[in-house]
Amino acid sequence: MSDIAIRAENLSKKFMLGERLGFKTFRETLQDSLVSPLRRIIRGEKNGLPAEEKVDNDRRIWALKDVSFEVKHGEVLGIIGPNGAGKSTLLKILSRITEPTAGYAEIRGRVGSLLEVGTGFHPELTGRENVYLNGSILGMSKAEIRRKFDDIVSFAGVEKFIDTPVKRYSSGMQVRLAFAVAAHLDPEILIIDEVLAVGDAEFQKRCLGKMNEVSRSGRTVLFVSHNMAAVEGLCTRVLSLDMGRIATDGDPVTAIQTYLLPKSASRPIWFQASEPPGSQPAIYSVTITNEDGKAHNTIKMGTDVQIAIRIVNIRCQSDFEFSLRFTDSLGRRVMTCNNLFQHPRPIRLRKEDTIQCVVHDCRLAPGTYSLEVYARANGVLLAQKPLLQFEMVPADLYGTSRYLPPHTCVWAPNVAWNVPSA
């Protein structure tokens, strides 16, 4: 029992829709408090609910509904889901910013929550002052901040500017300093919301590195993100929320795949336009063909993949540009084939044409992939973006009867080993 860090039972949170979200004016409140007892007397006590509650029933949404889970001490729990699934609401309830409408949660240990980087930063204050301010807002004691001050400043790399007001900082420096403070927070339970979405690539990498360090230090972490690669890399368990409920709860890869899959699960291995072609250029069909020349959704590693795109272009000839985007089951783009990259001139097509794109020796790692076809006719992006799915199956690539273990690569290259002559 004692190794449970967080226990949530049937947590629910209700919100009211519409802009009058409780913003009653004082007059309305006064009026209500005078009128509603009278109304109740007039109607009798039969209708237990105040009138307002019944009227508004259809304007309410449950941002969270009956969410129950347990997090063990030391677990790194990722929380994923589409926008509006209730991820942030859940974090806000667990960090005691808002109260649940119903349900119960118990947290064992000090909680540090990081729902935003740089909360309380004031542009007029110096870097030093802001470190103290932000630190104590995040729940550090003054002594603690003093002890970590040098580390924070050097992590942010702003030693020279520490006594300058932060309004003179570049925005990158501000974010770095803010993150540095947050990164030095060490409570037993850390709650983090999408803080990696800020800053440049270099900074994000640094954040991920720090997060990696934190998640391996044995602390309990709750981590909300849309960055599936980060979630998969950092978390030991993933909770996927949808419409305020738990959709899946399990190991990261499974949870992420089931989260990403429904969007594409119903897609066939070939695409056919649902309407007869009109006057506008349109994609009529897309098929994936394996080495045998059959339309098939399984492709053996190391063989050629043929993608045939049939274009109907009744009115006139057009210049076409195609971009084939390959995404893996974790939502990462693994390949892009664009004809303009190889041949600077767009493809000129007649009224009805089929173009073939062959990916030679496709060595994508085993797994499920989606292919999305983007096409531009005379520079205008076509509305259709056919989405297909196919499966890469393992093959004895090197003729050694040895297969690559799963999750070791996204692409198995054909490598030459140059060894010194004996």
Next chain:
Amino acid sequence: MKDLPDTESRTISPAELPAPTPADAAPAADQLPETVYDDDLLDSEPASDLEAGGPSPPPPLPENVPITRIVPTGGWRSLDLREVWRYRELMFTLAWREISIRYKQTILGAAWAVLQPLMTTGIFSVLFALLMGKGNEPTPEGIPYPVSTFCAMLPWTLFAQSLNQSGNILVQYRAMITKIYFPRLILPASAVLSTLVDFSVSLVALLGLMVYYGIYPGWAVITLPLFILLAVMASLAVGLWLSALNALYRDFKYVIPFVVQVGMFISPVVYSADSIRDKLPSWAFTLYSLNPMAGVIEGFRWALLGTSHGPGLMLAISTAATALILLGGMFYFRRMERLVADLI
């Protein structure tokens, strides 16, 4: 595969290699454990573990970890002042933040703290001298009018500033309220605390004025800290109500300046309480004494200027009123607190 020119090294293409037998595949597996291929970010066993020697086990939980229970609450709640006390450091930090940004990029800086009450005092000194004639101003016996009024101006400015600050503070700190947990009570409290700095600057100015007029406080000055505390309490009492109400109903944005303006005239600031006592029926004066600041201001005059008698009954009434407003304000604030992050 294209053959590379054979210089110092030679290229092995898969076809060239002899087909591996199971016997030589096995030792190869020993030499190259699978983790060597692995990317440190995406894999279950990161490269850093190779150096560090495995992920560190979770540190043992301290024996008495704090347990937080999160349950929906409704209606009135207990005050939980212990929680406020635990967050006192943040309260002082926020007060210090208010103070340090108040006069940033101003030329006169903290002198503004003195200038405002001094100007008001000056205007009323001239006004009353013109209206009532020099020497007939509404001031305690033997005290020059400017000294008496400036002395009253001190607690009044503290009160007015606190109201302005705390009335708006929940809205001002919206970003923080929706991102971080802390007992929200420390926000209006820090707003009130931050006005103490301006107050101290003005107090020094008052002492200068008293020396100029040759007025020296008697033994009663030792009670001054009590009156300062009372002024803080009164400011907090009204400030709590206004900040909670303003967070929910923005109507109070318009009420606060009005309260401050009218309040100055229904408190003995530009006149002494004695000068109206005889002109009012006793019930009306009792009503007047309910004003939390009335007792405080008269207390200041008594403690600093040595007016002949203490504020007595008036002080008792207005202290009682302060206590009631403060207690009610704290309970109301707690009741509103749980909604504030959703509604603000």
